[in-house]
Amino acid sequence: xxxxxxxxxxxxxxxxxxxxxxxxxxxxxxxxxxxxxxxxxxxxxxxxxxxxxxxxxxxxxxxxxxxxxxxxxxxxxxxxxxxxxxxxxxxxxxxxxxxxxxxxxxxxxxxxxxxxxxxxxxxxxxxxxxxxxxxxxxxxxxxxxxxxxxxxxxxxxxxxxxxxxxxxxxxxxxxxxxxxxxxxxxxxxxxxxxxxxxxxxxxxxxxxxxxxxxxxxxxxxxxxxxxxxxxxxxxxxxxxxxxxxxxxxxxxxxxxxxxxxxxxxxxxxxxxxxxxxxxxxxxxxxxxxxxxxxxxxxxxxxxxxxxxxxxxxxxxxxxxxxxxxxxxxxxxxxxxxxxxxxxx
Amino acid sequence: xxxxxxxxxxxxxxxxxxxxxxxxxxxxxxxxxxxxxxxxxxxxxxxxxxxxxxxxxxxxxxxxxxxxxxxxxxxxxxxxxxxxxxxxxxxxxxxxxxxxxxxxxxxxxxxxxxxxxxxxxxxxxxxxxxxxxxxxxxxx
Amino acid sequence: xxxxxxxxxxxxxxxxxxxxxxxxxxxxxxxxxxxxxxxxxxxxxxxxxxxxxxxxxxxxxxxxxxxxxxxxxxxxxxxxxxxxxxxxxxxxxxxxxxxxxxxxxxxxxxxxxxxxxxxxxxxxxxxxxxxxxxxxxxxxxxxxxxxxxxxxxxxxxxxxxxxxxxxxxxxxxxxxxxxxxxxxxxxxxxxxxxxxxxxxxxxxxxxxxxxxxxxxxxxxxxxxxxxxxxxxxxxxxxxxxxxxxxxxxxxxxxxxxxxxxxxxxxxxxxxxxxxxxxxxxxxxxxxxxxxxxxxxxxxxxxxxxxxxxxxxxxxxxxxxxxxxxxxxxxxxxxxxxxxxxxxxxxxxxxxxxxxxxxxxxxxxxxxxxxxxxxxxxxxxxxxxxxxxxxxxxxxxxxxxxxxxxxxxxxxxxxxxxx
Numbered sequence: 018x019x020x021x022x023x024x025x026x027x028x029x030x031x032x033x034x035x036x037x038x039x040x041x042x043x044x045x046x047x048x049x050x051x052x053x054x055x056x057x058x059x060x061x062x063x064x065x066x067x068x069x070x071x072x073x074x075x076x077x078x079x080x081x082x083x084x085x086x087x088x089x090x091x092x093x094x095x096x097x098x099x100x101x102x103x104x105x106x107x108x109x110x111x112x113x114x115x116x117x118x119x120x121x122x123x124x125x126x127x128x129x130x131x132x133x134x135x136x137x138x139x140x141x142x143x144x145x146x147x148x149x150x151x152x153x154x155x156x157x158x159x160x161x162x163x164x165x166x167x168x169x170x171x172x173x174x175x176x177x178x179x180x181x182x183x184x185x186x187x188x189x190x191x192x193x194x195x196x197x198x199x200x201x202x203x204x205x206x207x208x209x210x211x212x213x214x215x216x217x218x219x220x221x222x223x224x225x226x227x228x229x230x231x232x233x234x235x236x237x238x239x240x241x242x243x244x245x246x247x248x249x250x251x252x253x254x255x256x257x258x259x260x261x262x263x264x265x266x267x268x269x270x271x272x273x274x275x276x277x278x279x280x281x282x283x284x285x286x287x288x289x290x291x292x293x294x295x296x297x298x299x300x301x302x303x304x305x306x307x308x309x310x311x312x313x314x315x316x317x318x319x320x321x322x323x324x325x326x327x328x329x330x331x332x333x334x335x336x337x338x339x340x341x342x343x344x345x346x347x348x349x350x351x352x353x354x355x356x357x358x359x360x361x
Numbered sequence: 362x363x364x365x366x367x368x369x370x371x372x373x374x375x376x377x378x379x380x381x382x383x384x385x386x387x388x389x390x391x392x393x394x395x396x397x398x399x400x401x402x403x404x405x406x407x408x409x410x411x412x413x414x415x416x417x418x419x420x421x422x423x424x425x426x427x428x429x430x431x432x433x434x435x436x437x438x439x440x441x442x443x444x445x446x447x448x449x450x451x452x453x454x455x456x457x458x459x460x461x462x463x464x465x466x467x468x469x470x471x472x473x474x475x476x477x478x479x480x481x482x483x484x485x486x487x488x489x490x491x492x493x494x495x496x497x498x499x500x501x
Numbered sequence: 502x503x504x505x506x507x508x509x510x511x512x513x514x515x516x517x518x519x520x521x522x523x524x525x526x527x528x529x530x531x532x533x534x535x536x537x538x539x540x541x542x543x544x545x546x547x548x549x550x551x552x553x554x555x556x557x558x559x560x561x562x563x564x565x566x567x568x569x570x571x572x573x574x575x576x577x578x579x580x581x582x583x584x585x586x587x588x589x590x591x592x593x594x595x596x597x598x599x600x601x602x603x604x605x606x607x608x609x610x611x612x613x614x615x616x617x618x619x620x621x622x623x624x625x626x627x628x629x630x631x632x633x634x635x636x637x638x639x640x641x642x643x644x645x646x647x648x649x650x651x652x653x654x655x656x657x658x659x660x661x662x663x664x665x666x667x668x669x670x671x672x673x674x675x676x677x678x679x680x681x682x683x684x685x686x687x688x689x690x691x692x693x694x695x696x697x698x699x700x701x702x703x704x705x706x707x708x709x710x711x712x713x714x715x716x717x718x719x720x721x722x723x724x725x726x727x728x729x730x731x732x733x734x735x736x737x738x739x740x741x742x743x744x745x746x747x748x749x750x751x752x753x754x755x756x757x758x759x760x761x762x763x764x765x766x767x768x769x770x771x772x773x774x775x776x777x778x779x780x781x782x783x784x785x786x787x788x789x790x791x792x793x794x795x796x797x798x799x800x801x802x803x804x805x806x807x808x809x810x811x812x813x814x815x816x817x818x819x820x821x822x823x824x825x826x827x828x829x830x831x832x833x834x835x836x837x838x839x840x841x842x843x844x845x846x847x848x849x850x851x852x853x854x855x856x857x858x859x860x861x862x863x864x865x866x867x868x869x870x871x872x873x874x875x876x877x878x879x880x881x882x883x884x885x886x887x888x889x890x891x892x893x894x895x896x897x898x899x900x901x902x903x904x905x906x907x908x909x910x911x912x913x914x915x916x917x918x919x
Contacts, residue, residue, distance in 0.1 A: 061395065082577035083531050084398045241507065255514075255520075259521050380508070380514075391525075
């Protein structure tokens with residue numbers, strides 16, 4: 018058959034060994050798929066969501082309970098978002114643990130880091146759009162963390178919040194960032210990131226003379242596998258969304274309610290745990306930024322993986338980078354678990 | 362003989378395509394129901410016009426919120442809808458009848474079309490007097 | 502094998518979609534209600550359509566549910582929908598009563614003091630318990646006189662005409678006298694904001710519903726509802742058993758700070774009158790508490806008082822008159838008379854303009870008692886509608902000293918129990 022548009026988006030052939038699920042975990046592809054789901058479900062939600070403090074919570078309740086399949090659309094959006102973060106981290110880890118950031122892929126690695134940051138910020142802004150009791154303190158502390166930055170903190174805060182405290186202006190700005198500002202940036206980065214994958218020679222592999230296995234698969238087979246993955250992912254996402262609803266609390270009213278323990282969104286629990294130690298700027302801004310910077314510098318400051326060792330897990334040549342990545346991840350997971358323990 | 366039977370590969374392809382088409386149709390049905398929901402309450406069809414004494418005999422009162430024109434003639438109370446029957450603009454009440462500002466439709470004082478793209482007369486609306494001598498207008 | 506993957510995956514997607522559609526069809530169909538008072542559509546009826554109307558003066562089509570109860574009116578998930586309900590199951594609890602039952606169009610804040618039921622009841626002795634607290638503290642020497650200074654909760658009434666404008670909150674843990682502490686420990690379950698004791702004969706709600714939501718009835722058929730505490734009703738026809746959840750506890754023993762029920766009678770303190778120290782005349786035995794005790798007596802008049810006697814004023818002579826005077830009456834000429842409003846809520850009597858009713862010394866209409874043409878009076882029980890006919894004292898064979906026409910003196914001859 019003649020290759021279609023979708024076939025042409027892929028290279029004519031790719032090495033069979035590195036195309037296997039056990040090598041890539043299909044993480045990158047899954048991330049793209051989840052982003053597509055987020056885009057579509059997000060647009061559908063826009064038909065019902067009203068971005069004002071008085072109406073946000075009510076419009077979400079209307080969507081969830083009174084619109085046919087409204088709850089499903091919302092749950093799909095919620096679970097795709099949470100899994101996007103996890104899949105992106107898996108992808109990042111895979112790239113580090115297979116040394117796939119080696120030159121010429123260093124720029125692409127940075128583009129990916131940018132996408133991870135955007136995904137987290139999109140998750141957070143989406144979370145705030147709920148405007149229910151669950152997000153109230155996360156919004157206050159998160160925006161106040163920005164204020165703690167010396168010199169530019171207050172200006173940044175005003176840009177973010179649109180006033181002296183979170184209110185209607187904040188909501189509409191977060192809405193603007195969420196549906197357009199960051200989505201556009203993410204779209205551009207996805208396109209660039211995907212282009213760089215092809216420009217850099219596709220999935221990281223050893224150079225041809227050093228490959229044990231020379232078999233390749235065609236673009237037709239590749240697309241077939243991707244469709245298969247999408248079908249399975251869709252089914253799993255659908256069933257999860259049908260039986261596990263996205264969280265929703267009562268809308269924010271003027272008076273602060275009797276406090277239960279205020280919990281950060283799961284992907285920021287590690288930061289919440291660190292903030293129990295004291296200085297907000299240090300633990301809430303500097304340390305997370307340091308983690309980000311450290312990860313971003315991995316392709317530059319550590320011994321690079323050598324070409325013959327590419328295309329498989331745990332190459333010897335970049336063991337230090339692998340160890341560091343795993344260590345940081347383990348720390349973040351530990352902090353997250355600690356944050357989940359009931360307060361003493 | 363074997364030309365007319367389907368190969369296994371083609372059958373599988375056909376089956377997959379059929380199932381995916383069915384899935385697509387199911388998805389579209391859901392999408393349609395999703396988009397077709399009204400969240401706003403229906404606009405009112407009954408209006409309290411207040412005491413009948415506000416509308417003495419011979420009066421012609423424009424009620425802009427409905428929009429309608431209330432008449433108190435010798436035969437009793439009546440009302441004409443001021444919604445142009447062409448495309449829905451509110452017509453203006455004039456001495457010679459009604460005039461629509463949008464596309465030039467003209468109606469006589471009874472609501473019949475005298476000119477213009479409209480071809481249906483203005484609707485008559487039902488008016489009732491309640492037991493407390495108040496007026497109620499119905500637009501349905 | 503590989504060639505089947507796509508087919509299986511497609512099929513599982515289709516299956517997933519079918520499961521989704523099936524789950525969607527299992528959701529309850531939302532039932533909308535747009536109450537005329539709020540104009541905001543609410544969906545409580547989706548799950549609660551079989552709940553009975555709470556009263557004829559609070560029809561659900563006018564009030565809806567959320568106006569009184571709070572809650573998330575769009576949510577169909579029980580936890581979310583109920584999360585912002587005021588006072589849990591009881592929006593009349595005093596902590597939330599102003600938001601639920603108050604408002605100038607409702608039960609508080611009007612110019613007419615007698616219609617500010619919330620202000621009246623929250624300052625009444627049944628709510629403040631000021632009398633009992635003052636009495637106990639005075640008895641055990643903690644305060645110098647019987648004037649109330651403490652109440653169940655702190656409350657200020659600057660315009661109070663009783664001489665008491667403020668009560669501070671009574672805190673048993675700050676009391677040093679062991680008897681007062683014991684009082685605080687044992688006896689505070691009988692005021693309107695207190696949770697009742699456990700036990701089926703004590704079951705009642707708090708706040709307005711303590712009296713106005715009937716949890717105890719003479720025929721005892723509602724035990725199931727009683728246990729699950731699901732009684733959705735507001736009434737002014739309050740049966741005596743409702744009062745008995747707190748009153749009719751028995752003789753109180755100041756040394757042990759407990760109530761002692763009588764041992765010589767079959768004990769059903771809820772349904773039988775056996776209060777040990779009381780004397781009962783025939784009408785006190787036959788009628789319900791609300792047939793005599795007026796609105797002002799039960800709910801106060803908006804002022805703070807130390808003692809029951811300051812607000813309770815009804816005597817035998819209020820209805821029966823004295824040897825020299827007939828009871829006071831009023832002929833109904835105004836269609837907006839309070840009596841007509843009260844009859845509307847509880848139509849046990851068929852009142853018309855021109856009827857003559859008995860009134861109390863404070864001008865409160867005894868709207869269920871009408872003067873008959875022959876000079877006798879007919880009373881219709883507020884709780885059961887039973888009709889009684891009685892005579893005035895004047896012109897009767899009563900031999901009581903004309904200067905001693907108080908209730909205690911009437912009881913000397915007319916009481917049936919000691």
